[in-house]
Amino acid sequence: MPNQSNNIADLRREYIQGGLRRKDLPENPLTLFELWLKQACEAKLPDPTAMCVATVDERGRPSQRIVLLKHYDDQGFVFYTNLGSRKAQQIAQNNQVSLLFPWHAFDRQVIVSGQAERLSSLEVLKYFHSRPKDSQIAAWVSQQSSRISARGVLESKFIELKQKFLQGEVPLPSFWGGFRISIDEIEFWQGGVNRLHDRFVYQRTENHWNIDRLAP
Template identity: 75%
Template sequence: MTEPKIDIADLRREYTRGGLRRADLTPEPLALFERWLEQACEARLADPTAMCVATVDQHGQPYQRMVLLKHFDGAGMVFYTNLGSRKAEHLAHNARISLHFPWHSLERQVMVLGRAERLSVVEVMKYFHSRPKDSQIGAWVSRQSSRISARGVLEGKFLELKQKFLHGEVPLPSFWGGYRVVIDTMEFWQGGEHRLHDRFIYQRQDGGWAIDRLAP
């Protein structure tokens, strides 16, 4: 392997967009998350609801992938997936999960630790039928994480099913569902000058939230 042309060890910049002080915090973390998400949307970030979802397989190997957050409330954060996917297989063995929102241009990150619970069929069906029809068909086409010989296999299956469901409703696949992440911990990170970043961690405790500042 040749030496890289860019010396990445020297790539750095100052974080100057502002700080995060205790006075800015809310009593519970989802209110602050909602405020930050609204600001990410107002800033027109690409995919502001995109989050890195980390799971661990039965051998202890971590895996990460980007998934879209589809709902959040006091009960937790919701995403949908193929129940035969790698992430779903991992969660069947170990429900512990981590989410990470990388809002780089705002110099912010949010990390979530918790446990994933399967959504009810009623919840899944309600969301599935709110999706665009092509997205519903796409859910039928892909056996997520399985090996395929070529992209043409997917495209051919998609056209076949699009014709099949041309004039009718697309049924909910039995292998498609969702998860609610019940939050145990949320950490908010705001970049600061001279690498003196602001970090606050919320940890669920006795029916409420303990809040601590962390060293950067």
């Protein structure tokens, strides 16, 4: 097998997009998050709302996957999923979760740490019926994270259910829901020249946010 380790060791670039200074930080971290997300959307970056969700299983082994952010506010960051999925099962055992937004084109990362809680049935129902109908049907098709013999199994089931729900409304599956991740801590990372990156972490207290600069 070819060894590419020598080649990839030399891959690097300078981060020259600009710095991040303490005087520029708002009191509420969501103000800065909203600005960065808006800039990512306006620049038409691929999947600007994509975030990596990290969980751990009962043995402490981590798992990561990309999902799409669907809502955020002072209460936290929201995503939806099959409740039988690996991530949902791990959250049920340990609700400590980390999120990562990687906006490479701007040399930026945002890391959120907090606790996951299930969304209410009303919140889930409202979002589910806002989705395209094919996406609603797809939620019924897949028992997420389960083993299947072939892709054809999914495709056949999708065609079957599309015919079944052709005229009527697609009901909300009992196994489909969502989570809100609280914002206990949120870090903003801005790449810097000579690897002197700017990192600031907000930590929630009872009445306000503490802000600290971290060494790169």
